[in-house]
Amino acid sequence: MFQNNVDATIKVVAFLFLMYNVFVLIYIIQDEEMNKIPTVSEVVSSGLRIAVAVPLERSIRDVAFLSLVPILSKGWGYLGGNYGRTDMARNHIAEELLSSDYTHVLMMDSDHIHPEDLVERLARWVMADPSKKVIAGLNFRRSAPYDPCVYMDTEDGLAAPLNWPNGLGMADAVGFGCVLIEKSVFQKLNRPYFAYTYTDEGGSQSEDIYFSLQCRKMGIEIWCDTTTTSPHLTDRLIAEKDFRYYVEKHPEEVILPKDTPSQISLPNLGMDMG
Numbered sequence: 001m002f003q004n005n006v007d008a009t010i011k012v013v014a015f016l017f018l019m020y021n022v023f024v025l026i027y028i029i030q031d032e033e034m035n036k037i038p039t040v041s042e043v044v045s046s047g048l049r050i051a052v053a054v055p056l057e058r059s060i061r062d063v064a065f066l067s068l069v070p071i072l073s074k075g076w077g078y079l080g081g082n083y084g085r086t087d088m089a090r091n092h093i094a095e096e097l098l099s100s101d102y103t104h105v106l107m108m109d110s111d112h113i114h115p116e117d118l119v120e121r122l123a124r125w126v127m128a129d130p131s132k133k134v135i136a137g138l139n140f141r142r143s144a145p146y147d148p149c150v151y152m153d154t155e156d157g158l159a160a161p162l163n164w165p166n167g168l169g170m171a172d173a174v175g176f177g178c179v180l181i182e183k184s185v186f187q188k189l190n191r192p193y194f195a196y197t198y199t200d201e202g203g204s205q206s207e208d209i210y211f212s213l214q215c216r217k218m219g220i221e222i223w224c225d226t227t228t229t230s231p232h233l234t235d236r237l238i239a240e241k242d243f244r245y246y247v248e249k250h251p252e253e254v255i256l257p258k259d260t261p262s263q264i265s266l267p268n269l270g271m272d273m274g
Contacts, residue, residue: 035227036124040074043123050119050180051077051102055089060110064233068108070116077102087194087207090176094186094193106180112139112230113237114178121228122180125168133185134215135223138164138240139177142232145253146242149175150224151209158209162247164226171224173212178230189214 043050052071054060072078079096090107097105106122108114115121122135139149151158151173158173186193193214194207215222231237247253 037117037120038124038127040120043120043127046123046127047103048123048126049077049101049103050106050123051079051097051100051104052106052108052119053079053093053096054108054110055086055093056110057084057086057089058110061233064110064113067113067116071108071114071118074119076106076119079105085196087192087196087210090194090207090211091192097181097183098186102183104180104182106178107176108230109177111142111233112177113233114230115228118178118228118230119180122178122225125223125225126180126182131221132168132223133182133220134174135168135180135225136171136174136176137178137228137230138224138226139175139230140232140238140240140243141175142234142238145246145250146238148240148243149177149208151212164224166226168223168225171212171222172216173209174222174224175206176208176211177232178228179208185215185220188218188220 038046054068077100079093079100079102084092093105093107104123104126106119108118118137122137125132125135136150140146141149147160148164149160150164150171151160153159153172189211193211195210196207197205197210212222229239231239
């Protein structure tokens with residue numbers, strides 16, 4: 001009787017061990033599949049016709065230009081924006097997209113260092129779910145506190161997250177360091193798509209926040225890929241490490257909104273969010 005109980009216990013343990021390994025294997029396969037970056041040919045074969053664009057307000061620094069060369073050399077389409085104020089350059093790119101046969105445009109700011117596989121990284125989410133129309137990378141403000149340029153609506157206004165999951169998450173507004181946008185978004189929004197706005201009290205709102213708020217009014221979801229980032233270029237490259245270091249050294253500046261304890265509030269929504 002005792003031996004039978006031991007044998008039964010061994011069988012149960014062996015079965016549970018087997019199932020554990022099966023579940024781990026399934027998780028690994030699913031995780032690898034989610035993080036798999038498609039090739040250029042796979043993106044094209046999916047039916048996506050993506051053009052890249054660089055809104056230029058000023059000349060581009062050589063190191064930033066060099067990061068664009070590998071992307072442009074892959075054969076993506078290109079929409080050229082006129083030199084001018086950033087909101088006007090973005091609006092010009094949107095109009096070019098509307099008159100083209102491209103399905104999407106990827107706007108890449110000229111003061112970022114972009115990864116070579118940026119198009120493929122953002123396109124994978126659309127390939128997996130075509131309902132996603134606006135997808136940004138996770139980039140960081142180039143001045144203190146170097147906070148992430150992705151925002152959620154709180155009781156205290158738009159707030160940047162202090163922490164975030166690894167993957168794709170929904171946001172209420174994003175900076176435009178790198179953003180993939182489907183053409184149908186511009187077909188749904190009213191002109192102008194991008195605009196600087198000002199208040200009588202001297203406040204201002206950047207063109208990318210304006211675009212984000214227009215999307216929200218029209219029920220267009222905004223997403224952020226936290227695994228994809230284009231470091232912001234100043235006298236050095238600004239990335240998550242700068243934000244973490246600043247928060248560690250200046251904890252008194254971290255303000256936690258009552259309804260979102262994992263987020264920091266932004267007292268200044270400046271002109272340059274992306």
